[in-house]
Amino acid sequence: MKALKDKILEEGEVIGNDIVKVDGFLNHQIDVVLLQAMGKAFKERFSDKKIHKILTIEASGIGIAVMAALEFQVPVVFAKKDQPSNVGNEVYDASVFSFTKNKKYTICVSKKYIKPGENILVIDDFLANGAAANGLIDIVRQGGANVAGLGIAIEKGFQSGGKELREKGIKVESLAIIEGISSNEIIFRTL
């Protein structure tokens, strides 16, 4: 998606060889015009699927998921990190290791909001090792629902998450795939 790639090049902040911070338009401040365009792009890329619900994870995934859900006209469910006291005990959960924060945490979704047979589109801001995505997919399946696909804003193509998920037969659509970072320059995969 050209608008997203352009924005990453203009405002993304490269740290070392593997981190691109997008706090200026996605992860802290949000450009809602771009976000809306991203929502429309996900709708196009998954137009062949009947989607019943979108599942994401707090906090950065919520904005993207909401905008995509507006296009699909379906509800969003966002997984909570660590089990908040007021969610209740009836949850599906999964353990996720965050390489960014170097710690393990639990994500959970109330059983009320994943129903058997639903086609659920999983959406998240980043895909790197696939830890969060695999946790969300695990939760969808615990609920007896189907993973309709995985919609990602920015995939780190030089990490293995996307490749492994595609090899498992999951339709992964990333709006921008970073192939690598070289001398502070971001190189995108050209499809």
Add this chain to the structure above:
Amino acid sequence: MKALKDKILEEGEVIGNDIVKVDGFLNHQIDVVLLQAMGKAFKERFSDKKIHKILTIEASGIGIAVMAALEFQVPVVFAKKDQPSNVGNEVYDASVFSFTKNKKYTICVSKKYIKPGENILVIDDFLANGAAANGLIDIVRQGGANVAGLGIAIEKGFQSGGKELREKGIKVESLAIIEGISSNEIIFRTL
């Protein structure tokens, strides 16, 4: 806002005398059609103000803020809870006591995203004692920006936050004000 009040009556879950859980359409699962209507309602209620930016707090505020921002065509900034390692040290922060979770936490916003002179609309899902709202207002002012107003989805009118903020001269617009909960029944303030 009738659609929101109706939804609270239909799906809100009353716990004790002071908690209304809205996990079915706002705080865990999100009804995006309702969310879009809420965004439009905020646009109407603050149409007299020039708004440069919307500030909210992760995670439940993000969806509402994004939808309102789409109406205003301005960016959203969401305050982070506790200082994540990758936000950088250049932040405005405020201490917030959560009565729901009975603990104090810090919220922070990068100094890059609050600029002197900006008119900032603060949006959040709930207003009870006003702890989170006051923290966000504090951050806006630390940045030399102006609080254009406070837009709230659900105000607990039987707690003091809204009254105190209005007495300080802040324009507070709540889409639904719960006056009280009696015998498991939610009573709204009629304006």
